[in-house]
Amino acid sequence: MSETYKRKLVEVALPLDEINAACKADKDRKTGTIRNLHKWFAPAPLPAWRALLFAALVDDPEDEEKRAYLLDVIKRLVANGADLPDDDTLAEARRIIQAQFPDGVPTVMDPFCGGGSTLVEAQRLGLPTFGSDLNPVPVLITRTLTELLPKVYGQQPLHPEMVTETGSRGKGKKAHQTGEDIFGTDENVTYSGYDGLIRDVTYYAELVRERAWEDLKDFYPCLPGETPISWLWARTAICPNPACGIETVLTTSWWLSKKKNELAWIEPQVAGKAVALEVTSGQKAGQPPAPPKAARGASFACLGCGQILTEEYLEEQGESRGLGLRMTCVVAEVGGRRIYRAPLPNEVDSTRVVPYEAWFPEITASDGGTRRRFGLDHQADLYTPRQLHTLTTLADQVALIHNEIIEEGGSVAWADAVSTTLGLALGQMARSSSALCLWRPRPSAHAKAESAFGRNDLPMMWDFAETYWRGDSVGDWCGTVRSVTRAFAYQHPWEGRVEARDARTAKSPRPALVATDPPYFDAIGYADLSDYFYVWHRRALRAVHPDLYPTVASPKSAELTAMPSHHDGDRHAARQYFIEGFTSTFRNLQSSMSPGLPMLVVYASKEQRAGAGEETRWESILSAMLAADLEITGAWPIHMTSVAKMIGVNKNMVAAYIVMVCRPRPSSSSTVSLMEFTRELRRELPSAVLALQEASVLPVDLPQAVLGPGMSIFSRHRGVLDQSGDHISVGRAMQLISTALGEILDEQQGELDPASRFAVAWWESHGWESGPFGTADQLARPQGISVNDVVIAGVAESRGGNVRLAGRGDLDRSWQPSKDAHPTAWEAVHHLVDRLIDGGGVLEAGELLEDLGPLKDQAQMLAYRLESIAARKGWSKDQERYNALIGSWSDMLAAAARRTGSLEGLF
Numbered sequence: 090m091s092e093t094y095k096r097k098l099v100e101v102a103l104p105l106d107e108i109n110a111a112c113k114a115d116k117d118r119k120t121g122t123i124r125n126l127h128k129w130f131a132p133a134p135l136p137a138w139r140a141l142l143f144a145a146l147v148d149d150p151e152d153e154e155k156r157a158y159l160l161d162v163i164k165r166l167v168a169n170g171a172d173l174p175d176d177d178t179l180a181e182a183r184r185i186i187q188a189q190f191p192d193g194v195p196t197v198m199d200p201f202c203g204g205g206s207t208l209v210e211a212q213r214l215g216l217p218t219f220g221s222d223l224n225p226v227p228v229l230i231t232r233t234l235t236e237l238l239p240k241v242y243g244q245q246p247l248h249p250e251m252v253t254e255t256g257s258r259g260k261g262k263k264a265h266q267t268g269e270d271i272f273g274t275d276e277n278v279t280y281s282g283y284d285g286l287i288r289d290v291t292y293y294a295e296l297v298r299e300r301a302w303e304d305l306k307d308f309y310p311c312l313p314g315e316t317p318i319s320w321l322w323a324r325t326a327i328c329p330n331p332a333c334g335i336e337t338v339l340t341t342s343w344w345l346s347k348k349k350n351e352l353a354w355i356e357p358q359v360a361g362k363a364v365a366l367e368v369t370s371g372q373k374a375g376q377p378p379a380p381p382k383a384a385r386g387a388s389f390a391c392l393g394c395g396q397i398l399t400e401e402y403l404e405e406q407g408e409s410r411g412l413g414l415r416m417t418c419v420v421a422e423v424g425g426r427r428i429y430r431a432p433l434p435n436e437v438d439s440t441r442v443v444p445y446e447a448w449f450p451e452i453t454a455s456d457g458g459t460r461r462r463f464g465l466d467h468q469a470d471l472y473t474p475r476q477l478h479t480l481t482t483l484a485d486q487v488a489l490i491h492n493e494i495i496e497e498g499g500s501v502a503w504a505d506a507v508s509t510t511l512g513l514a515l516g517q518m519a520r521s522s523s524a525l526c527l528w529r530p531r532p533s534a535h536a537k538a539e540s541a542f543g544r545n546d547l548p549m550m551w552d553f554a555e556t557y558w559r560g561d562s563v564g565d566w567c568g569t570v571r572s573v574t575r576a577f578a579y580q581h582p583w584e585g586r587v588e589a590r591d592a593r594t595a596k597s598p599r600p601a602l603v604a605t606d607p608p609y610f611d612a613i614g615y616a617d618l619s620d621y622f623y624v625w626h627r628r629a630l631r632a633v634h635p636d637l638y639p640t641v642a643s644p645k646s647a648e649l650t651a652m653p654s655h656h657d658g659d660r661h662a663a664r665q666y667f668i669e670g671f672t673s674t675f676r677n678l679q680s681s682m683s684p685g686l687p688m689l690v691v692y693a694s695k696e697q698r699a700g701a702g703e704e705t706r707w708e709s710i711l712s713a714m715l716a717a718d719l720e721i722t723g724a725w726p727i728h729m730t731s732v733a734k735m736i737g738v739n740k741n742m743v744a745a746y747i748v749m750v751c752r753p754r755p756s757s758s759s760t761v762s763l764m765e766f767t768r769e770l771r772r773e774l775p776s777a778v779l780a781l782q783e784a785s786v787l788p789v790d791l792p793q794a795v796l797g798p799g800m801s802i803f804s805r806h807r808g809v810l811d812q813s814g815d816h817i818s819v820g821r822a823m824q825l826i827s828t829a830l831g832e833i834l835d836e837q838q839g840e841l842d843p844a845s846r847f848a849v850a851w852w853e854s855h856g857w858e859s860g861p862f863g864t865a866d867q868l869a870r871p872q873g874i875s876v877n878d879v880v881i882a883g884v885a886e887s888r889g890g891n892v893r894l895a896g897r898g899d900l901d902r903s904w905q906p907s908k909d910a911h912p913t914a915w916e917a918v919h920h921l922v923d924r925l926i927d928g929g930g931v932l933e934a935g936e937l938l939e940d941l942g943p944l945k946d947q948a949q950m951l952a953y954r955l956e957s958i959a960a961r962k963g964w965s966k967d968q969e970r971y972n973a974l975i976g977s978w979s980d981m982l983a984a985a986a987r988r989t990g991s992l993e994g995l996f
């Protein structure tokens with residue numbers, strides 16, 4: 090037995106259903122959490138970290154009742170979904186943690202801290218934090234959240250809101266600035282929490298806006314009474330037809346607005362060599378002409394002659410002379426009304442005369458995106474010249490704010506917090522100030538611009554919206570700042586430090602609970618994407634965070650991903666780099682681990698669907714863990730999708746994350762033979778599988794979840810040696826665990842009633858199709874029954890010499906096991922599925938579940954079995970239904986318990 094430590098709760102039990110529900114709510118919550126502060130990629134769900142950190146710190150009490158209490162605390166910690174937990178529950182959780190560590194609570198360290206979710210939740214639980222990331226963008230985000238903000242919590246602003254004689258609040262201008270005496274500070278106004286900071290951030294944001302306007306106003310000519318919202322652009326190319334040769338417009342859609350009764354679109358007209366773009370707006374009916382873009386690929390029809398500009402032709406033109414750009418429409422507001430109109434010549438000209446931004450670094454797009462093929466291979470190509478100049482001007486104004494605050498008597502901590510927030514707001518604003526900003530017409534509302542990074546890439550955009558930074562709409566500077574400061578309320582101030590470090594060398598200043606969410610193999614190229622923000626942060630904040638910006642672009646080479654594009658397209662080399670990098674990372678992190686605490690590694694699935702690629706990713710990260718002498722002591726699947734959504738939409742949806750719990754492997758561990766390892770699997774895995782099933786782990790997740798206990802057996806040994814004395818690989822161990830799981834599910838089938846065993850065997854070979862009586866007879870006999878018995882049991886129908894399984898289609902919703910002389914697990918599963926999915930849902934199915942009595946456990950086991958057969962056979966519809974049944978198991982139990990409770994209340 091290698092276990093010499095006290096097991097933590099996370100190594101024994103977790104309330105998965107409640108955590109999953111909260112993670113789903115967190116994912117669906119689009120605004121208002123720490124994610125408002127700044128975009129970063131693949132943020133982990135906050136409730137999951139709250140629950141996991143707590144469970145990793147407290148000991149498993151080895152007592153059912155005490156464990157149930159701790160699990161209840163976790164349930165309450167995540168009960169409010171995306172909202173913060175109640176103060177009382179938080180205080181209780183902090184007390185429990187403090188009692189666990191009478192000599193002082195440990196630090197929480199995340200060496201791949203990204204946007205900071207782990208550390209924000211650690212601080213919420215009253216723990217000091219240490220974070221690091223290779224990339225300066227996430228370092229800046231997490232530093233702001235966990236280091237800069239806590240230092241200024243509760244402080245008063247330098248520029249409090251002014252109160253007029255009548256008591257109403259002014260806009261925060263000082264009396265000397267307004268030239269009026271009627272304003273004065275209200276001595277009694279005290280700002281609590283981060284309100285003082287928000288006040289000053291707003292004040293300086295307005296200052297930046299007005300100063301930048303002085304420099305920029307000539308480039309933004311506006312018609313009197315109009316407030317611009319966006320200028321729409323499309324790329325252009327010269328038609329290859331020598332008889333035509335016009336500069337044609339390469340748009341993907343002519344729609345401007347799909348709002349009911351306010352339809353608007355562009356109609357192109359070609360006269361001679363010129364393409365005129367007429368804007369039709371305010372329509373109740375009608376639609377634009379078909380766009381020139383072909384449905385697939387990047388080819389377009391010329392607006393003049395119809396000749397196709399093929400993808401190859403456009404690539405060649407993009408490379409040799411560059412594609413053109415044409416303003417197609419002005420979107421504005423007049424007296425609260427939305428208008429669409431053709432651009433005026435001076436509006437087009439004003440975008441051409443802006444100063445050239447020579448400072449902008451020569452960063453070549455290395456993300457493997459399609460833009461490069463069309464000659465748009467530099468970072469600067471993502472912007473129109475006016476966007477570049479505007480962002481530069483705002484960045485330069487933000488850069489002045491730090492000194493200004495110090496000169497006005499503010500502390501360094503205050504100046505850091507205010508100016509960094511403005512720098513982050515600039516990064517956020519850049520998301521809607523580039524050629525990656527999509528114009529989205531919507532049927533039920535005004536069309537609006539959609540910021541970059543809806544997906545984690547930098548795609549080629551043929552048309553885009555240039556938003557207005559003073560437009561009070563998407564892309565508005567002050568609006569962005571307001572949105573950014575909404576993140577503050579989600580942060581609980583505690584003590585934290587964040588550094589830019591490679592995880593291979595990061596060290597916590599104090600013994601720590603290491604909890605992290607590392608890059609997911611080849612899912613996201615963080616460094617490639619991050620330059621989009623890095624250049625603006627650097628321009629605005631270089632003096633404030635000199636450690637983050639030594640180079641013109643973000644560091645790339647040390648990134649721990651397996652991107653083939655970083656290894657000359659060599660997948661094998663990319664994988665090798667990943668495994669070696671993570672092996673040294675996990676080795677290094679052990680020196681920061683507090684003795685007695687496990688390490689938590691949250692690993693996300695890239696595909697959200699079972700598949701071969703996933704296995705490679707899994708094998709790679711597990712190989713690194715084991716090579717670094719870590720032993721896996723637990724694994725939990727976490728979903729972020731409701732069961733309802735799994736039906737029909739995401740057929741083979743696998744867990745969004747698997748949480749792996751690991752500990753350093755004791756030096757006393759030794760090697761074992763392959764035979765001994767398989768014996769151990771047979772001995773220990775069945776009870777582990779049963780425990781996972783009892784925890785309602787979704788059948789589709791079972792193969793991954795069982796890797797936890799399986800790998801725990803494998804990794805407790807220094808090695809498993811095959812007949813030739815060679816170490817077996819992690820991949821081979823994974824195969825053996827998967828085979829063992831199959832055997833366990835087979836054995837479980839042996840515990841079913843004979844008619845259900847027959848049904849499983851029949852279903853595996855015939856599915857829902859009918860087949861000859863003779864074949865059915867052959868399958869029934871080994872179970873010790875006849876086809877007639879099966880028919881009497883209601884599991885199959887026999888007609889005209891053919892047999893077919895019952896269980897799909899019209900089922901008798903009044904079926905009650907207690908009134909059936911031969912109730913079977915087969916019937917139970919299919920009546921449950923029918924009532925859950927096609928009938929009255931969780932309540933109706935819950936009632937039936939309660940009536941099942943001892944058949945309940947068999948039904949659950951059978952659902953797992955059927956799901957695994959369906960997955961193997963590729964019967965996705967059936968797979969989805971059995972998955973949903975297991976996924977709703979605890980809801981059904983809860984519904985049944987509520988019903989019993991309320992019925993008891995009646996008597």
Ligand SMILES: C[S@@+](CC[C@H](N)C(=O)[O-])C[C@H]1O[C@@H](n2cnc3c(N)ncnc32)[C@H](O)[C@@H]1O
Pocket residue numbers: 129130131132133134200201202203204205206207221222223224227590591592593605606607608609615616647648649650
């Ligand atoms: C999955 S993300 C972390 C997301 C984070 N948990 C959150 O909630 O935002 C992985 C992070 O690993 C970082 N990273 C990649 N290679 C690294 C390395 N060698 N050292 C440290 N961090 C690295 C990336 O910059 C990225 O921020």
